[in-house]
Amino acid sequence: MSEMREATFLILTALADEVRHGYGIVQEVSALSEGxxxxxPGTLYAALDRLAAQGLVERDREEVVEGRLRRYYRLAEHGRTALAAESARLRQLSTAADARLRTLRPRSV
Amino acid sequence: MRRLLFFYPRAYRRDRGPEILETLQEYAGTSRTRLAVNLIRHGLRTRLGRPASRTVVVWAALFTVACGLFAAAFGSWVGWQTIRPLHESEAAQVAAELLPTQNLKVDTDEPPAKFVIYGQPLGWYSVRDLLLGDGGEYGQSGVGAGSNGPADHPERDLATLRENLRRGGWEFREYVRPDYGHEVYAGRGDQQLDITFYEYNYGASYISLGMDRPAPALATVGGVLGFLAGAVGGFLLFGWASRRTRSVFVKLLLGFGLFFWWAPIVLAFPQMVEHHLSEWHYSWHPLWEWLGQPALSLPFLLGTGLLVLALAISALARAQVRRADDPVPG
Known part of the structure; x- marks a missing residue:
């Protein structure tokens, strides 16, 4: 699988622990990326359409709140696998970078 | 904000519209302009069948605007055909009104058409000139008159001309031409003039008067209608092709086609702006000249050929898919 975009990674991560509706995903992505x-909205729904087409997320349920439609999304099984793989890839890169930085750190006199 | 959803296709709006609107309600602190731009961009991408593409809207805009401009040029050309035909007698009449003592003689032939290239109406024999570098010679035909011999008192003639122009209700501006003399541009109703006092080294001065027509109102009407029709048609055509094929070859054809369409515009437009700003014009030059046409008609034709080929391949691509989907006989 090709490298995952940051926004995709964050959306999948936002859905990893619970189902969320559109703005819930936006809030969680903002929290995960520290703002x-x-x-x-246009970017969010284009991403959700793409991820749904790739089988990474699924529609969960719909609610009508104060007369407004709210649709919830969940991480699909394939999405869970892809997120785990991307997370492992990033962890491996991060570990390698940390190891290099430790060797380059100047010694105290 | 609900109106911005109209940039999305109808089926998408039906499925996603209420949900997007619900989400939009939550964006209280976000700039409405930013939200609008975001929805328009993604709505257009979806409508063009490429929701993930970052460039499709730019390509669509380039194609749409170019189609609009060329259709506007054609529409204005149709409008230009409504100008009154010019006759030699009209030039003689104006010459007598403005420079009565000079006895200017009509020195042009009766125009064979309203627009000519090298004095001749457009015909198949003009193709070579139009395509191979002489397209800039295409223009409105004019009539003119000139003095038979040197003027005795050019300064006095110029003063008379100014006085008669004012008296006759003409708008005019004068320019000193260091290379050859003095030039006066004038316009009144559907007549526009270019009157030149040529001064020669030995002190002689000859007068020439050229007359043609300013842009008629219908040229503007034709231009506006042409732009609207061309832009709408161009956008629909682009969307149709964009939804049919993902072919890299088609993208290349589109890229080169648009290059050949836009290059003349990019070259001609700044020159025309500079020209119009540098001196007064009773009427603007025809729209097609602003687009570099027909001076650079060869690149335009080449671009058209490539774009037509791209559309044809897009049409065939869909047909091939349909054939593949047909049930196997027997």
Whole structure:
């Protein structure tokens, strides 16, 4: 599988522990990235459509809250596998980078 | 904000519209412009059948605007055909009105058509000139008159001309031409003039008067209608082709086709702006000249050929898919 975009990684991570509706995903992605990634609605639904087409996320249920439609999404089995693989890849890279940085750290006199 | 959803296709709006609107309600602190731009961009990408593409909207815009501009040029050309035909007698009449003592003589032939290239109406014999570098010679035909001999008192003639222009209700501007003399541009109703006092080294001065028509109102109407029809048609055509094929070859054809369409515009437009800003014009030059046409008609034709080929391949691509989907006989 090709390298995952950051927004995709964050959306899948946001759905890893519980089902969420559109704005719930936006809030969780913002929290996970410490406010760095702010998904706008057009971007969010384009990403959800793409991820659904790839079998990474699924529609869970719909609710009508104060007369407004709220649709919830969950991580699909394939999405769980892909997220785990990407997480492992990033962890391996991060571990390698940390190891290199430790060897380069200047020794105290 | 609900209106912005119209950039999405209808089927998508039906499925996603209420959900997107529900989510939008939560974006209280976000700039409405930012939200609008985001929805328009993604709506157009979806409508063009490429929701993940970062460039499809730019390509669509380039194609749409180019189609609009070329259709506007054609529409304005149709509008230009409504100008009154020019006759030699009209030039003689104006010359007598403005420079009565000079006895200017009509020195042009009766125009064979409203627009000509090298004095001749367009025909198959013009193709070579149009395509191979002389397309800029295509323009409105004019009539003119000139003095038979040197003017005795050019300064006095110029003063008379100014006085008669003012009296006759003409709008005019004067320019000193260091290379050859003095030039006066004038316009009144559907007549526009270019009157030149040529000054020669030995002190002689000759007068020439050229007349043609300013842009008629219907040229603007034709241009606006043409732009709207061309832009809408171009956008629909682009979307149709975009949804049919993902072929890299088609993308290449589109890229080169648009290059050949836009290059003349990019070259001609700044020159025309500079020209119009540098001196007064009673009427603007025809729209097609702003697009570098027909001076650079060869690149335009080449671009058209490539784009038509891209559309044809897109059409065939769908047909091939359909054939593959047909049930196996027997």
């Amino acid at each position: 760095r990634v702010a998904l706008l």
